[in-house]
Amino acid sequence: MSAPVVVAGASMAGLRAAEQLRAAGHTGPITLIGDEPHMPYNRPPLSKEVLAGKASFESLAFRPRAAVADVEWRLGTKVVSADLDRRRVRLDDGGTLSYAALVVATGMRPRRLRCPGPLAGRHTVRTLADARGLRAALTRPGVRVVVVGAGFIGCEVAATAVALGAAEVTVVDPLPLPMAGPLGELLGRALLRRHEARGVRFALGAGVTGFDGDGHVTGVVLDDGTVLPADVVVESVGSVANTEWLDGNGLDLTDGVLTDKHLRAGGRPDVVAVGDVARFPNARYDGVPRRVEHWSIPTDTAKHAARVLAAQLGGAEPEPAPFAPLPTFWSDQHDFRLQSFGAPALGLDDVRVIEGGPDGDLLAGYHRGGRLVGVVALGGTGAAAAAARHRAELLKTPALTA
Amino acid sequence: MKVVVDMNKCQDHGQCVFAAPDVFRFDEAGRLAYVPDPDDALRDEVEEAADVCPLQAIRIED
Known part of the structure; x- marks a missing residue:
């Protein structure tokens, strides 16, 4: 054979x-x-429905x-x-x-933090086993949670932890705003406000230097010396x-x-x-x-x-067109959704509000060389539909450099 | 070809509408509507729609 x-x-x-x-x-x-x-x-359900106990493995397969x-x-x-x-x-x-x-x-x-301290009580979210282990820890009464990393997974897990009734949920990140790297300041500020209004705390502009605890983590040590008490730590740092x-x-x-x-x-x-x-x-x-x-x-x-x-x-000599996908992503957090089409990260220096405002549904356009290269909607499904209306225009985007 | 969408799973992402606009659309109320028995000539795009559904809510039953 x-x-x-x-x-x-x-x-x-x-x-x-x-x-x-x-x-x-x-x-x-x-x-x-x-x-x-x-x-x-x-x-995707691992940081949301599985953590929340709403999805079985059969529904994920x-x-x-x-x-x-x-x-x-x-x-x-x-x-x-x-x-x-x-x-x-x-x-x-x-x-x-x-x-x-x-x-x-x-x-x-998942990348792991290498600073000193105990490993027990520190979680990542990549596999079903990870999510099941984290759920068991998050559903203990009165649990205090520190999420390290304010990216997509970190923000989703923080939202789910609040919904599960965790006593305290704090997100730590060295950047001044959540998800600022991929989405920029305008969306980062809007996200920060929405998370805070729903009970998530933030320690921004802060690095983690170590973990307190004897055998099991009891706190997260920040680079200014502050210790955040923690029963559960989630590392979402890339x-x-x-x-x-x-x-x-x-x-x-x-x-x-x-x-x-x-x-x-x-x-x-x-x-x-x-x-x-x-x-x-x-x-x-x-x-x-x-x-x-x-x-x-x-x-x-x-x-x-x-x-x-x-x-x-098959012995053929194909010359198909080069790979040129239109990027798209979404993220569900609390009661809102982020929906993106195109490449917002390429247009971070020129971000404009296309529709809405910081407190309601918001649609932001990301531009490079004056041309729209990505859109990100924040809000309900109406906002996501508004983003989708720009998809055809983004699909026409030719290469920025020949 | 028979198409079934689990409307309990559907969260209106709309990726199927991009992949197979002849089969899936949003109605005036913004809810997903679809042709349950599309022509077999549309199989490729319906399979694509099933692949790109973030909730994996679309099933093709032959």
């Missing part, structure tokens, strides 16, 4: 890659290898397409190394697998790419796997990267390779990479 396409990583990106390989006409064997014991599941009923799933198994010249990967159960093509879909893991297993193959693994405009890695036609581990140039914008952790990216990357790979495996 011919060697399979090996998909390293059996989460959303891996599943979509397998499905899209079939959709692109690849009929040969496919093997997916994933370190979690579960079939692929949807992660993806329904794989019928076309991938014949693929082999090796779950609870990890790829530990790869020899790309010999087209071989080694697994943590001691086995090796030869491949016809390799799909890198190993994703990210993520680290799972690429160590690719070391020694000459790939650029500085931040994820660097790919070309067709998501191929290291100039190899038989190796592609998909999902948030892929650092790819987006032909719609400036061509600078970036990793993108939006929920839409596993599906977008899988579709393009699978077409490229299926053509390669």
Whole structure:
């Protein structure tokens, strides 16, 4: 039997890659290898519905397409190394697998704070097991919660913790406003106000230097010496790419796997990267390779990479248009939603209110060179619909540089 | 082709409307409306709509 396409990583990106390989006409064997014991599941509810106890695992599991009923799933198994010249990967159960093509879909893991103090009581949110553990801690009566990192996951977890009835919820971040990095000051200020009005406290412009406690965390030490009492700490301070297993193959693994405009890695036609581990140039914008952790990216990357790979495996010479997805993301916090289309981070120096105001529904436009490159809505579904009306215009955006 | 949307899960993200505008739309009240038995020629875009639903609320039953 011919060697399979090996998909390293059996989460959303891996599943979509397998499905899209079939959709692109690849009929040969496919093997997916994933370190979690579960079939692929949807992660956004982990910081919201799962933490709140409103979603079962069954409701999170993806329904794989019928076309991938014949693929082999090796779950609870990890790829530990790869020899790309010999087209071989080694697994943590001691086995090796030869491949016809390799799909890198190993994703990210949470970055951890390295300052001194006990580990017990400190949580991250990436997997179902993480979310279940955090829920058990958050639902104890009178719990005091400190969330380190005011990004998307941190703000979502803080909102959920307040709704669960935590006694105190404080978000710590070195920046002066929540989510200021990706969204800028205008949205950051509006978000801060809304979170505070719903009971979230903030310690902004503050770094964490350590954790108090003997065995279990009892407090978070800030760089001005303040100690925030804490029974539960959530670390939401970014993520680290799972690429160590690719070391020694000459790939650029500085931040994820660097790919070309067709998501191929290291100039190899038989190796592609998909999902948030892929650092790819987006032909719609400036061509600078970036990793993108939006929920839409596993599906977008899988579709393009699978077409490229299926053509390669079929002996064809495809010249498809370069990968140029329209980024989109959302975040549900308290009773409001953030909805974005385009690339607001590229237009942070020129942010304008398109509709509404800071206290009601708000639609902000992000511009570069005077041109709209992204919109972000904050508020109810009406605001999100207003953002969607700009989607067609954003889709017309040609590359900013040739 | 038979399409079923779990309206208890749907949170009006509208990604399906972008992916398959011939099958999914928002009605005047802003609620999702859809064609439950679209022509099989629309299968690709309906599959795309099911893929991009953040709540994974769209099921295709053959």
